[in-house]
Amino acid sequence: MVSRPRIAIIGAGPGGLTLARILHLAGIAATVFEKETHALERPQGGTLDLHADDGQLALRRAGLEAEFRRIARFEDQGSRLYDEHGTLLFADDDAADADRPEVDRTALREILLASLPVGSVQWGHALHEVLPAGDGTFVLRFENETKGPFDLVVGADGTWSRVRPLLSAYQPQYTGITFIEFGIDDADARHPALAALVGRGKLGAEGGGRGLIVQRNGNAHLRGYAIFRVPADWADKTFDLASPAATRTRLIDEFAGWAPRLLDLIRASNDLLAARAIHALPVGHHWTNRPGLTMLGDAAHVMSPFGGDGVNMAMFDGAELARHLAEKADWREAVRIYEQEMFARVAMPAAHAAEAVATELSHIGLELSLQHMQGHLAARANLAAGVTAHGDAARG
Ligand SMILES: Cc1cc2nc3c(=O)[nH]c(=O)nc-3n(C[C@H](O)[C@H](O)[C@H](O)COP(=O)(O)OP(=O)(O)OC[C@H]3O[C@@H](n4cnc5c(N)ncnc54)[C@H](O)[C@@H]3O)c2cc1C
The missing domain is CATH 3.30.9.30 (D-Amino Acid Oxidase; Chain A, domain 2)
Incomplete structure (x- = not known):
């Protein structure tokens, strides 16, 4: 049995980079293959709110708390709801004490990239397919070359994962x-x-x-x-x-x-x-463990953004997979346990996201958005008053 697997991570998104960083801290090498040709090839998208007990926890485990505090915008956690006539129905303008600060995606990627050894990310590598080598290892086929063999290939390549077809018949x-x-x-x-x-x-x-x-x-x-x-x-x-x-x-x-x-x-x-x-992907998406292959983040469980959980789940997946790989003597067992825990962990956020997208723009859409925002405000007030509350994550 290989004690230290040769690891390939497909995709330098928040999930794949969190995994690479925490593995690096544990002294485990991994190569990240990313289709974009360099870090600034395209704007990475809008702002993301990082939650205390998953996204922020992942960054803490990655040793990047100070860097996170530098890019976190606590002051931008407010929310307002208007109807189509421009009538203000709800305003929470004083939310800087909440625990879901916003970060820009590009800034988040920058701090993760800067924390990795030079050469960890191979840019300009768009995976075409993963090929079993016949001896339990896998080879990666890119446009003009192949790389490998690898003992463990992690699909962190988002919604249209090229790793997923080897594990699951489902498509988003x-x-x-x-x-x-x-x-x-x-x-x-x-x-x-x-x-x-x-x-x-x-x-x-x-x-x-x-x-x-x-x-x-x-x-x-x-x-x-x-x-x-x-x-x-x-x-x-x-x-x-x-x-x-x-x-x-x-x-x-x-x-x-x-x-x-x-x-x-x-x-x-x-x-x-x-x-x-x-x-x-369907709520409850899962697969039968296949030694040498796994997925995290959107590749494993892409959900509608209305839950506001996607990036938090992706980063926490990366942190948990790294933790199990670092702690367990048998890396195959580590992956098995990671998958079982991840399937269970993601079920509730995926269900919330599915419910939120199903009711978006429905006859009760505005009412639900209002309830959700009021719920957030009440949960914060309870927390400040020392009451433990578990707010609804949907429409985050
Ligand atoms: C409009 C919108 C708004 C959102 N807002 C929020 C929000 O507010 N809060 C929140 O938590 N989530 C939000 N999400 C969801 C969030 O963006 C994702 O859940 C998160 O980015 C998933 O991270 P990831 O690392 O799994 O995948 P990704 O961020 O998709 O990263 C995948 C990486 O893999 C690379 N890649 C893809 N294919 C290949 C290939 N074949 N070969 C090599 N590399 C490849 C990509 O270039 C990319 O760098 C939003 C999503 C959308 C669409």
């Missing part, structure tokens, strides 16, 4: 919800009224079968998501995404009847305008 399914993402740069200086409308955190608005979420990111960037319940190919058929101006105009048309000050958020967008069809 379209949830019925499509986001059109947009960005507004330098909002404080260039659009102070919009910055004030959003506040220090997240603005939600819903009505007439349409939704809008706009979040404050670092550097006074606002990132918005226009939300639709539509067929999967609707965005491609409806928008000319190659033309930001045409997309913006069409998007505003889709929100006909909404308050002008909410539409101004779309009007001011100067960045991005991309379509995201939201996919999820």
